[in-house]
Amino acid sequence: MPRQRTGDTRARIQQAALDLFAEQGLQQTSLRDIADRLGVTKPALYYHFASREDLLNSLVEPLIADFEAYAAAQQAAAPIAPRELLGSYFDLAYRHRALIQLAIRDLSVLHELKLAERFIEWRGALAELLIGTNPSLSDVVRCMVALGGLSDCAVMLDHDPVSELREAAVEAAYDSLGRP
Amino acid sequence: MPRQRTGDTRARIQQAALDLFAEQGLQQTSLRDIADRLGVTKPALYYHFASREDLLNSLVEPLIADFEAYAAAQQAAAPIAPRELLGSYFDLAYRHRALIQLAIRDLSVLHELKLAERFIEWRGALAELLIGTNPSLSDVVRCMVALGGLSDCAVMLDHDPVSELREAAVEAAYDSLGRP
DNA sequence: GTCTATATGCGGATAGAC
DNA sequence: GTCTATCCGCATATAGAC
Incomplete structure (x- = not known):
């Protein structure tokens, strides 16, 4: 199946965050971890969320x-x-x-x-x-x-x-x- | 009452650590926090414990x-x-x-x-x-x-x-x- | 929307003077 | 036993090009 067209990045970030939190804990998960899991860079996350707290x-x-x-x-x-x-x-x-x-x-x-x-x-x-x-x-x-x-x-x-x-x-x- | 003579620093560090852990959580408590609470500097702690993990x-x-x-x-x-x-x-x-x-x-x-x-x-x-x-x-x-x-x-x-x-x-x- | 590059700060830890 | 000074790494976050 084809990748969804657009607008799903925000949701993908949230899912990756949840997965990583479950795997290694919230405190131990950095924005870098999340970005790496998605194959993007840290600043990309800041386009979708104002801050780490905003994501949480x-x-x-x-x-x-x-x-x-x-x-x-x-x-x-x-x-x-x-x-x-x-x-x-x-x-x-x-x-x-x-x-x-x-x-x-x-x-x-x-x-x-x-x-x-x-x-x-x-x-x-x-x-x-x-x-x-x-x-x-x-x-x-x-x-x-x-x-x-x-x-x-x-x-x-x-x-x-x-x-x-x-x-x-x-x-x-x-x-x-x-x-x- | 007079301060205890000596040898209590190790125990005082442990107590300060426990207090701070209870107040703000373990992950959120740095060696600096512990040192500050006791009015000493970080390196002083390393005389009594080899590492943070050792203290824990x-x-x-x-x-x-x-x-x-x-x-x-x-x-x-x-x-x-x-x-x-x-x-x-x-x-x-x-x-x-x-x-x-x-x-x-x-x-x-x-x-x-x-x-x-x-x-x-x-x-x-x-x-x-x-x-x-x-x-x-x-x-x-x-x-x-x-x-x-x-x-x-x-x-x-x-x-x-x-x-x-x-x-x-x-x-x-x-x-x-x-x-x- | 995503990148490179960078600012700034705090974490643990060590060297060496006193 | 405790200090000052310093190293190193990683954290969040921002500027500005593409």
């Missing part, structure tokens, strides 16, 4: 939008059955597993992209839907085990069949909540 | 030794009641929470320190004690939620009273295993 932001924007919308939707739909919330949270994490894997592998990404506070916000909102506004220490612990476990599984076991993985993860997370 | 290794050695000994001891003592294993694993993680926090915040630390394979080994050994040698996907998932949740709690909720935290975390982890 363009990669994370979709995730931010999706998480933001998800948190808002869940809050609007409250109260929700725990199992349902856990399931949709698994789906969300699975959908963005590539970037989350990156963030897990190198959490300082969160700081570099100023995502840390947002993540805490989103997580807090979900936790409130699960365990209310005045949780005991035990509630907080169970919630952390449940939500943390879900994203861990979605990200680290993604070579297994999704549907089975989802079911097993939701079940384990639900059990960790300790409901009778 | 000196920080992680105690953790390695402790984990190695723990994994061996647990394997030797098999079979162990799950609750007991989860509890002692919590204690281990809590004991080393400063460094684990670092590793969690920036997993590439594990690669930089060649700790990744060891961690997988240790975790695998513990998992085997919990779920045997031929686990189903559901077993693997539950085990990941349980062990991951324990260390998450030990590290991220360490401002709460330890004994209560430990009890709650072990209980949540045990429940996530789904034993009847």
Whole structure:
């Protein structure tokens, strides 16, 4: 098949960046690495992105939008059955597993992209839907085990069949909540 | 109080390094940062450590030794009641929470320190004690939620009273295993 | 859109004086 | 034990030709 006509360079840069980040980490990947992978020179990248940070932001924007919308939707739909919330949270994490894997592998990404506070916000909102506004220490612990476990599984076991993985993860997370 | 007489510079460097790593991440902390914090110059550090890597290794050695000994001891003592294993694993993680926090915040630390394979080994050994040698996907998932949740709690909720935290975390982890 | 050439700064690391 | 001075390499980023 023929190469696409034009305008795909920006997207190719983004894909090369994601690939390299996954292979060797974000901090360890320079603009030179990205340019080399594409067979162009560094300055070429600056035609498509104003700076390294600009490139990074363009990669994370979709995730931010999706998480933001998800948190808002869940809050609007409250109260929700725990199992349902856990399931949709698994789906969300699975959908963005590539970037989350990156963030897990190198959490300082969160700081570099100023995502840390947002993540805490989103997580807090979900936790409130699960365990209310005045949780005991035990509630907080169970919630952390449940939500943390879900994203861990979605990200680290993604070579297994999704549907089975989802079911097993939701079940384990639900059990960790300790409901009778 | 008077400054300590001598010989504490090495330890002061290590402490400054740990503080800065916790504040701004390992990759983002240069030898210059460390030297500045102590009010000395970079070359001074090289009198006490052969290289940056040498400094890093000196920080992680105690953790390695402790984990190695723990994994061996647990394997030797098999079979162990799950609750007991989860509890002692919590204690281990809590004991080393400063460094684990670092590793969690920036997993590439594990690669930089060649700790990744060891961690997988240790975790695998513990998992085997919990779920045997031929686990189903559901077993693997539950085990990941349980062990991951324990260390998450030990590290991220360490401002709460330890004994209560430990009890709650072990209980949540045990429940996530789904034993009847 | 992509190139060559270059500016500028910071990283780890060493030599050698005090 | 700590300093000043310095080397080297690689990072991001820009100027200006094609």
